[in-house]
Amino acid sequence: MSNQQIVSPLPGIFYRRPAPDQPPFKEVGDAVSVGNVIGLIEVMKSFHEVKSDRAGTIAQFLVDNEDAVMAGQPLVDLND
Amino acid sequence: MGIRVISPGLATSVQDLGRPGYYHLGIPISGGMDRYALRCANLLVGNAENAAVLEAVFLGPEIEFTRNATVSVTGANLPPKVDGDIREGWTSFDIKKGQVLSFEYLQAGARAYIAISGGIDVPVVLGSRSLYGLGALGGFNGRTLQAGDEIGIGEKSGNSLAARSVPATLRRMPGSPAELRVISGIYWHRITEEAKANFFEDTWRVASEADRIGYRFQKGRPLSFIDRKQPFGAGSDPSNIVDSCYPYGSIQVPGGTEPIVLHRDAVSGGGYCMIGTVISADMDYIGQLQPNMEVNFVEVDLDTALAVRHERNSGLQQVREIE
Structure with a gap:
């Protein structure tokens, strides 16, 4: 059951990959632990890592790569 | 001394009303982007309107106070917390030595102005304490805040001015669109x-x-x-x-x-x-x-x-x- 979310700390553009030619940080089904990077937010000409503040398994991504996101917007559903 | 930065936020900088008079030499005016909110923040804590404050963009800093002060947060709806307890925006409140100011996620707007009674005490450069980041000029050591920074606060004048508030009708924010x-x-x-x-x-x-x-x-x-x-x-x-x-x-x-x-x-x-x-x-x-x-x-x-x-x-x- 999905009962946890990772939210964006910042408004900006969400990226799932560290660079265009590299694989995504995380895929659905991957385990995350506290401090794992799950994506990047681009704002004010720089990139900021989004780190998980909880542990779990990624159930789904709630936004697409390169979507605009708002601060506090859920990015990922986590299963325990 | 007055505050110690535990976490700096995204690009938190010291700003006052700016550095006019040098634009023709290529040095921009700098200062708070929302000057109305900056003035209000200072007025709420009894500072001169031009006192230096912290401008936090999108993400609030976490700051430990090393002396008592009155604080206000105006501009963006970035709810302040004292030792984890929510305080109201556009309203002054007291913080005691040893307490920590932190923030919830941004709810609306983009830049919050954090005024501290006495004002942020960094050197005046070309008539202003404002940071011009590209020029490494003004502000705290010519840059945005970093974890571990210890920043002075000016002498506060008079008594605590906690619980002063700007009425909702005077909290200027852009509409949508x-x-x-x-x-x-x-x-x-x-x-x-x-x-x-x-x-x-x-x-x-x-x-x-x-x-x-x-x-x-x-x-x-x-x-x-x-x-x-x-x-x-x-x-x-x-x-x-x-x-x-x-x-x-x-x-x-x-x-x-x-x-x-x-x-x-x-x-x-x-x-x-x-x-x-x-x-x-x-x-x-x-x-x-x-x-x-x-x-x-x-x-x-x-x-x-x-x-x-x-x-x-x-x-x-x-x-x-x-x-």
Whole structure:
């Protein structure tokens, strides 16, 4: 059951990959632990890592790569 | 000493009302992007309106106080917390030595102004404590805050002024979509009639690059320029001119595609034609726009711009009279 979310700390553009030619940080089904990077937010000409503040398994991504996101917007559903 | 930075936020900087007088030498005016909110924050804690505060953008810092102080947070809705307990925005509150100020996620707006009684005490450089980041000038050590910074606070005057509040009607924030009022500029004649109409008709969105230097807008239709032979000294793109001075608030459209409104840390000159200028009373609103927010440009005349400035100033006068 999905009962946890990772939210964006910042408004900006969400990226799932560290660079265009590299694989995504995380895929659905991957385990995350506290401090794992799950994506990047681009704002004010720089990139900021989004780190998980909880542990779990990624159930789904709630936004697409390169979507605009708002601060506090859920990015990922986590299963325990 | 007065505060110790536990975590700095995204790009938290020391700002006052700015550094006018050196723009012709290429040193921008700097200062808070939302000057109204900055003044209100200072008034709420009994500071001079021009005292230095912290400008936090999108993400709040976490700060330990090493002495007692009165604090207020205005501008963006970035809810402050003292030792984890929520405090109201636009309202002064006391913090005791050893307590920690932190923030919830941003709810609305973009930049919060954190005023501390006594003011942030960093050296005055060319008449201001404001940080100009690109020039490593002013602010705390010429840069945005970092974890571990220990920053002085000036002597506070008088007693605690906690629980003073700016009424909701005087908390100025942009609407949605935001309306930015514009006076057409000296290069307005360079774009076609169709482009002039489209510029005001289209709904633009804030680009993620928008920062203290300038706010870029996208998603409107590209502007077409009237054909001409480019004069000597101008670049080859039709949006180029022979280099000229850039006013604060001026709107340039490189390549005719994405308008940029120059803000507090802008360059002072260059070779893009300026189709207009955002009126001074609406420049504060730009400082509160998040990426991807919708914006409409609205054409006004100078009389309207002056009337709106007057209205904004009388709101400020009401805040000055709050007991």
